[in-house]
Amino acid sequence: MKLLGSGTSPYVRRTRLLLGDTDYEFASLDIYGADRDELRQHNPALKIPMLIDGEHSIYDSRVIARYLSEKMGMESLSWAQENQLTLIDAANDSMVTVALSKRSGLDTGNEIDFYALQHERIARSIDALSEMAADGVFDAWHYPSMCLFCLVDWAEMRSLFDFSSHHPLLDLRERFADRPMIAETDPRKAL
Ligand SMILES: N[C@@H](CCC(=O)N[C@@H](CS)C(=O)NCC(=O)O)C(=O)O
Structure with a gap:
């Protein structure tokens, strides 16, 4: 899995906390500068975080959390x-x-x-x-x-x-x- 994000975003941080010590690659992007093209290639909404897992590209921290919770067998939210x-x-x-x-x-x-x-x-x-x-x-x-x-x-x-x-x-x-x-x-x- 690869997580596109930044070191300052609170939405990215929550996803990193949820991932914990899971083995994944973290790409910290400068979304308003040098790395904007990379973001454009991956997410038309131009927001972080986004998660790439094989053929799945998942946008939005809330959807990523749902995806991870299913994948990792965590309890779903009330x-x-x-x-x-x-x-x-x-x-x-x-x-x-x-x-x-x-x-x-x-x-x-x-x-x-x-x-x-x-x-x-x-x-x-x-x-x-x-x-x-x-x-x-x-x-x-x-x-x-x-x-x-x-x-x-x-x-x-x-x-x-x-x-x-x-x-x-x-x-x-x-x-x-x-x-x-x-x-x-x-x-x-x-x-
Ligand atoms: N609903 C989105 C919000 C994500 C979001 O707003 N991320 C900010 C970084 S903190 C962003 O990418 N902003 C880019 C922009 O608004 O142009 C989520 O939960 O992932």
Whole structure:
């Protein structure tokens, strides 16, 4: 198997955490620069991660997780866990939108409707996830916990959200800091 990704993407990191010590090749691409052509060749959606496994090309971290869970005989997610992933992805996608906009020199403040909507989605999703974390939903190290860990750690690194009033999420990050592959996949190492 070959995983196309980057060392900074939270979506790629969650896939690497799920793969754990499985034997696979990791290609870290500069998707906005030198390696964009390679991405164009493999994924018309122009997003990472994507997984190549023999004749299968699988796009999107969520679909890759389903593919791997079937292949590796892992337990499938419950509907409640699917909803947790939807909230994590909603916050993550909006944060990526804000980050890319900032990188493009755009003003991402609340006075612009489009960005006010992103900030509201981020805030509400994070509030809900924080309440779930306080209720123990992410106490075990399963795929939704991996995704939430990657989101919180990446958002902190990029200063995209202030988690100081969301202690359950800061606690989660601390609790899982020593899990397998966390240090190896730290996005700060790829900056
Ligand atoms: N739903 C996708 C989102 C992946 C995604 O947004 N990846 C970012 C990197 S963090 C990306 O490839 N962005 C490229 C772009 O938006 O142009 C997934 O779960 O894999």
